[in-house]
Amino acid sequence: MSGGMEIIRRPAEMTRWARQQAAAGRRICLVPTMGFFHEGHLRLMDMAGRHGDLVVVSLFVNPTQFGPGEDLDAYPRDVGRDRDLAAGRGVDLLFVPDADAMYPPGFQTRVEVEKISRHLCGRFRPGHFAGVTTVVCKLLNIVRPDAAVFGEKDFQQLAVIRQMVRDLNMDVEILAHPTVREEDGLAMSSRNAYLDARLRPQARCLYQALERVRELVREGELDCVVLRQEVERLVGSYPDAELEYAEFVHRDTLAETTRADRQTVLALAVRLGERVRLIDNGLVAEHPDRT
Amino acid sequence: MSGGMEIIRRPAEMTRWARQQAAAGRRICLVPTMGFFHEGHLRLMDMAGRHGDLVVVSLFVNPTQFGPGEDLDAYPRDVGRDRDLAAGRGVDLLFVPDADAMYPPGFQTRVEVEKISRHLCGRFRPGHFAGVTTVVCKLLNIVRPDAAVFGEKDFQQLAVIRQMVRDLNMDVEILAHPTVREEDGLAMSSRNAYLDARLRPQARCLYQALERVRELVREGELDCVVLRQEVERLVGSYPDAELEYAEFVHRDTLAETTRADRQTVLALAVRLGERVRLIDNGLVAEHPDRT
Numbered sequence: 258m259s260g261g262m263e264i265i266r267r268p269a270e271m272t273r274w275a276r277q278q279a280a281a282g283r284r285i286c287l288v289p290t291m292g293f294f295h296e297g298h299l300r301l302m303d304m305a306g307r308h309g310d311l312v313v314v315s316l317f318v319n320p321t322q323f324g325p326g327e328d329l330d331a332y333p334r335d336v337g338r339d340r341d342l343a344a345g346r347g348v349d350l351l352f353v354p355d356a357d358a359m360y361p362p363g364f365q366t367r368v369e370v371e372k373i374s375r376h377l378c379g380r381f382r383p384g385h386f387a388g389v390t391t392v393v394c395k396l397l398n399i400v401r402p403d404a405a406v407f408g409e410k411d412f413q414q415l416a417v418i419r420q421m422v423r424d425l426n427m428d429v430e431i432l433a434h435p436t437v438r439e440e441d442g443l444a445m446s447s448r449n450a451y452l453d454a455r456l457r458p459q460a461r462c463l464y465q466a467l468e469r470v471r472e473l474v475r476e477g478e479l480d481c482v483v484l485r486q487e488v489e490r491l492v493g494s495y496p497d498a499e500l501e502y503a504e505f506v507h508r509d510t511l512a513e514t515t516r517a518d519r520q521t522v523l524a525l526a527v528r529l530g531e532r533v534r535l536i537d538n539g540l541v542a543e544h545p546d547r548t
Numbered sequence: 549m550s551g552g553m554e555i556i557r558r559p560a561e562m563t564r565w566a567r568q569q570a571a572a573g574r575r576i577c578l579v580p581t582m583g584f585f586h587e588g589h590l591r592l593m594d595m596a597g598r599h600g601d602l603v604v605v606s607l608f609v610n611p612t613q614f615g616p617g618e619d620l621d622a623y624p625r626d627v628g629r630d631r632d633l634a635a636g637r638g639v640d641l642l643f644v645p646d647a648d649a650m651y652p653p654g655f656q657t658r659v660e661v662e663k664i665s666r667h668l669c670g671r672f673r674p675g676h677f678a679g680v681t682t683v684v685c686k687l688l689n690i691v692r693p694d695a696a697v698f699g700e701k702d703f704q705q706l707a708v709i710r711q712m713v714r715d716l717n718m719d720v721e722i723l724a725h726p727t728v729r730e731e732d733g734l735a736m737s738s739r740n741a742y743l744d745a746r747l748r749p750q751a752r753c754l755y756q757a758l759e760r761v762r763e764l765v766r767e768g769e770l771d772c773v774v775l776r777q778e779v780e781r782l783v784g785s786y787p788d789a790e791l792e793y794a795e796f797v798h799r800d801t802l803a804e805t806t807r808a809d810r811q812t813v814l815a816l817a818v819r820l821g822e823r824v825r826l827i828d829n830g831l832v833a834e835h836p837d838r839t
Binding site: 268272276279280282363364365366367368369370371372373390391394395398399401420421424425426427428510 | 559563567570571573654655656657658659660661662663664681682685686689690692711712715716717718719801
């Protein structure tokens with residue numbers, strides 16, 4: 258199963274491979290990642306396998322989406338382990354470009370989704386989403402997939418990428434995979450590796466806030482000011498947790514919502530201790546299609 | 549000959565057509581234009597015919613590359629005539645999208661080549677090249693050509709587009725066609741339609757300046773300060789001409805040059821009367837590969 262996985266490092270070679278597959282009528286599904294795979298990534302690969310004849314996973318810790326003082330150097334990496342995990346999941350090709358190949362001397366182009374990049378995380382991480390959209394645009398051009406899978410955990414990233422693809426007429430289907438969670442509800446993330454024994458139990462505060470808001474909404478509380486106060490209270494009850502933001506927004510436009518409805522997403526970011534920052538999100542009316 | 553030309557207006561339909569042609573193994577060459585065809589455009593179409601099995605011409609007066617106070621409304625248009633001219637030249641498909649289809653409500657993505665967009669025309673037309681690169685990125689994604697042809701008359705535009713294609717790993721070959729000129733040397737341009745009987749003879753000052761600089765370079769004058777003074781003198785000798793800029797730059801990087809060599813391009817922009825602005829450019833050492 259794992260014997261067949263190819264590894265390509267050079268963008269031009271990746272594109273040649275993709276062109277050959279397309280000429281042979283094979284459908285490529287891409288999973289763009291920054292590596293250090295957890296079960297969340299592996300589920301995206303499974304989903305890609307259901308949507309393409311060939312699954313390509315890109316592994317690139319993109320420097321341009323990290324701000325000054327962020328965790329680019331500390332970001333967890335283990336390419337050998339990632340390779341084995343991807344191969345074990347039936348991935349056909351791992352694309353692992355070098356930063357120099359992605360950003361050669363003279364590189365100077367930026368792809369930016371202007372409005373919805375400024376909300377939520379965009380307020381606290383200036384330039385982050387321009388880094389994301391630029392590298393995703395490049396990866397989509399290099400790998401030429403028919404579809405690409407992103408996790409809903411990165412809710413704003415998904416909205417921004419969908420907008421870019423629509424605005425730039427990129428001929429690719431964007432698929433979203435539901436957030437994969439640990440037993441206590443913590444959304445899986447490579448950055449969970451930063452959590453020590455003191456912080457790990459407190460990290461469940463994000464999911465708890467989400468569940469608590471859902472409970473209130475079920476009970477009829479739709480005022481986002483009240484709901485937000487409850488999030489603040491709950492996160493504030495953990496000694497090392499600091500709420501960066503908690504916002505109620507429309508799932509597609511990211512416009513702020515004052516009264517919760519079936520399109521309303523609660524998105525929140527929490528700082529834990531000195532160096533950990535976690536995000537989570539979810540529709541506040543659970544199972545909105547069933548109610 | 550002209551009976552076979554298709555016209556498509558909707559981007560999604562254009563992409564479907566392009567995908568079908570690619571599946572059939574046919575190579576598409578695109579000529580992006582703003583219409584009002586002159587012999588320069590037609591030569592680009594001829595060149596496209598030599599590089600592709602199918603020639604697609606896009607005709608779109610892109611509003612986002614015009615600044616406030618520029619000539620968007622006045623820009624000459626004659627789609628009926630353009631259609632006949634393109635069909636007569638053996639073009640296979642004319643893509644004529646509406647502005648609403650290119651920029652639907654909520655559109656908010658920008659593609660920007662940051663450094664080389666700021667030189668030359670970029671200093672006088674803020675936002676112009678971001679408008680160009682965004683629309684060209686969209687057109688390349690919609691038409692999915694194997695190659696695209698641009699005129700060397702728009703020297704900076706060509707450099708900016710090449711940089712975008714390289715930086716974003718767009719899988720398309722960019723071909724340049726030499727500037728096509730009127731008998732007196734005036735570079736063909738749709739904007740030449742603005743020239744009245746008083747201004748038209750003065751419009752040759754751009755080419756005259758280029759030729760005069762080449763003459764000086766042949767004689768051994770390589771100091772760009774001296775060369776620039778000669779351009780100023782020559783343009784200044786015409787009563788309605790005002791030099792906007794004349795710069796000596798490297799043909800690829802657009803970096804300013806102080807001593808002319810085989811890579812040096814003179815790029816200049818001249819205002820004629822109240823509302824006409826013309827540009828021209830050329831290598832200052834003629835036939836650089838032969839000397």
